[in-house]
Amino acid sequence: MKHKSLVSINDYTKEEQLRILELAQEFEKNPVQRIMEDYVVASLFFEPSTRTRLSFESAASRLGAKIVGFSEASNTSVKKGESLRDTILTVANYSDLIVMRNPIEGSARFASEISSVPIINAGDGANQHPTQTLLDLYSIQKTQGTLDNLHVALVGDLKYGRTVHSLVIALCNFNTTFHLVSPVELKLPRSVKMHIKEKNLAYHQYTELEDVLPKSDVLYMTRIQKERFSDPLEYEKIKNSYIFHADMLPDTKENFRVMHPLPRVNEIHTSVDKSPKAYYFEQALNGVFVRQALMTLILGIK
Numbered sequence: 001m002k003h004k005s006l007v008s009i010n011d012y013t014k015e016e017q018l019r020i021l022e023l024a025q026e027f028e029k030n031p032v033q034r035i036m037e038d039y040v041v042a043s044l045f046f047e048p049s050t051r052t053r054l055s056f057e058s059a060a061s062r063l064g065a066k067i068v069g070f071s072e073a074s075n076t077s078v079k080k081g082e083s084l085r086d087t088i089l090t091v092a093n094y095s096d097l098i099v100m101r102n103p104i105e106g107s108a109r110f111a112s113e114i115s116s117v118p119i120i121n122a123g124d125g126a127n128q129h130p131t132q133t134l135l136d137l138y139s140i141q142k143t144q145g146t147l148d149n150l151h152v153a154l155v156g157d158l159k160y161g162r163t164v165h166s167l168v169i170a171l172c173n174f175n176t177t178f179h180l181v182s183p184v185e186l187k188l189p190r191s192v193k194m195h196i197k198e199k200n201l202a203y204h205q206y207t208e209l210e211d212v213l214p215k216s217d218v219l220y221m222t223r224i225q226k227e228r229f230s231d232p233l234e235y236e237k238i239k240n241s242y243i244f245h246a247d248m249l250p251d252t253k254e255n256f257r258v259m260h261p262l263p264r265v266n267e268i269h270t271s272v273d274k275s276p277k278a279y280y281f282e283q284a285l286n287g288v289f290v291r292q293a294l295m296t297l298i299l300g301i302k
């Protein structure tokens with residue numbers, strides 16, 4: 001993985017993904033080490049973020065790295081008309097690794113093709129969010145004791161949700177049975193379903209959340225991605241399609257866990273938060289350890 005960009009989850013093999021999860025376990029036991037002191041990480045966020053940006057920066061800080069970058073492009077030279085190409089070529093001169101979120105699909109791939117330092121895709125439009133997937137895999141493995149042969153329900157905006165796209169592709173390596181719950185307008189794109197079909201795995205599509213609860217090991221709730229809709233009325237019509245409440249918990253298995261990449265809007269009622277089956281905040285914490293593992297492997301420190 002040394003010097004290898006991570007743009008799409010498939011850029012890394014199953015074995016490489018499992019190596020990251022294994023190393024993340026070590027960082028979870030010992031997250032503060034000075035092993036990145038000689039490195040500068042650039043954190044370029046052209047789109048809003050709380051968890052991804054701050055967990056990358058926390059991960060790097062706890063390993064002693066210096067961080068440069070921005071959390072909005074409006075106070076950079078992009079505002080003066082600088083291209084993404086020139087921004088990347090410049091920042092690559094100042095850093096050893098670039099973490100980038102950008103609203104344009106394919107922007108991270110483009111950056112990886114011109115950059116002299118590795119690029120980590122922190123989300124490119126509605127396309128992919130591979131580091132979220134690594135922490136999702138880590139969270140599933142930790143709560144279920146395995147990644148193999150699970151029933152995973154993905155609920156909400158399966159069309160625009162980039163975390164869903166990357167996660168489905170990754171789970172295809174683990175004989176997953178997929179339960180896909182969405183409004184008809186927001187079904188999983190054909191290009192992602194192709195990955196499931198190529199592996200001859202089962203997927204079932206639903207419009208009702210209640211239908212999947214008794215059979216699922218993991219419920220992966222997602223936000224309807226308001227910012228990807230061109231018609232605000234369309235969003236208003238379906239924005240509260242699925243809300244998971246605490247009174248739905250008795251219908252679930254012992255090992256059932258509720259996950260969500262966050263931020264949530266209304267998809268999980270706060271009454272669920274105290275349940276031992278609610279895992280979304282621990283899931284977000286796992287992002288620190290997984291990103292420590294990823295960065296140190298890419299930099300060749302581990």
Ligand code: CP
Nearest residue numbers: 049050051052261262
């Ligand atoms: N999960 C996730 O990407 O959250 P942020 O948008 O807050 O980074």
